[in-house]
């Protein structure tokens with residue numbers, strides 16, 4: 001029986017709230033707090049339970065967060081606001097003795113830069129305070145790391161290559177929309193690509209490398225090599241990995257829009273002067289693009305995200321392995337009112353919180369998800385709407 005605060009009332013926050021509400025035996029009190037109180041109140045109204053309440057906070061402000069935590073005294077904060085708020089929320093957790101979980105690594109607002117160093121720097125302070133911070137507990141990062149930990153625990157004596165493959169084969173009927181916060185999403189995919197090879201990071205141009213990959217129940221889709229944050233922790237925690245890459249599918253129409261957005265300067269994250277007002281073009285663009293939370297109603301098709309791994313099995317024989325989840329946009333919408341990208345992020349965040357609150361993940365300090373026992377997490381994930389599949393000794397399509 002534990003009290004949690006969910007910070008962020010967007011697509012992911014809505015799913016986390018729905019899923020926590022399904023487990024009152026674990027989440028006995030839930031506070032949904034975000035910048036815009038009315039969004040929190042709308043979720044509370046929909047869930048309609050006396051132990052779920054709304055509050056407001058500017059999570060860029062440590063004093064405001066400290067005041068919120070002192071008032072509610074939660075055991076755990078589930079941070080599904082934006083990556084910009086990770087450090088302020090971690091600071092407030094340390095000040096108030098609260099545990100922490102998030103789904104995306106910290107990013108400074110003025111630089112699209114993805115690395116764990118800022119959050120790993122809190123390790124000693126969390127350890128000394130006897131607190132736990134669980135980093136990157138969405139799907140990717142999140143389940144991608146737990147899948148890798150599961151493969152290492154049960155099947156491999158040595159993992160040599162890891163390819164995380166992320167396909168969204170859904171259709172929302174809009175000419176262009178992003179599936180989660182447009183600002184965060186466009187910052188991520190317009191960066192240079194990067195992958196890990198023989199102990200070094202290799203940089204590519206943005207979306208420079210691509211190839212068709214075949215996804216279960218979906219078929220072949222053009223998949224683009226991107227940098228993704230979990231690669232950094234996975235090659236550190238599994239040093240036998242010689243090559244680690246991340247692939248994501250994009251349709252031609254999406255890429256054409258993205259190219260135009262970049263070419264006309266609308267993906268810029270620096271301030272420009274507009275009639276005496278400072279605006280950041282990408283933040284302005286977010287205001288005119290479809291809200292990812294509103295895509296669900298007409299979204300059809302599935303997502304498919306998984307890990308393709310090669311190496312040596314426990315007996316030292318060559319092994320290839322694929323573990324994945326497919327999630328239907330329609331089913332996600334029917335259950336939570338949100339599409340599958342929000343759903344596949346929010347469900348693992350709830351499951352990670354449950355693992356912590358029930359003592360199954362209890363190591364102290366700042367930790368990435370692969371550092372915990374994958375078995376109880378994956379058992380719960382399957383029960384909570386994201387069942388997973390595995391295949392052995394198959395062609396991984398990735399040389």
Ligand code: NDP
Nearest residue numbers: 008009010011012035036059081104138139140141180181
């Ligand atoms: P949304 O933009 O839909 O929601 C973000 C929420 O955070 C909004 O309610 C927003 O409030 C709130 N917020 C923003 N700034 C502040 C602030 N300073 N103080 C308080 N609240 C604030 O984003 P999503 O729900 O799509 O994504 C949430 C998180 O999930 C992001 O960090 C994203 O990177 C991550 N994510 C992770 C994935 C994974 O697999 N690991 C996949 C997809 C997303 P307001 O409404 O007022 O703007």
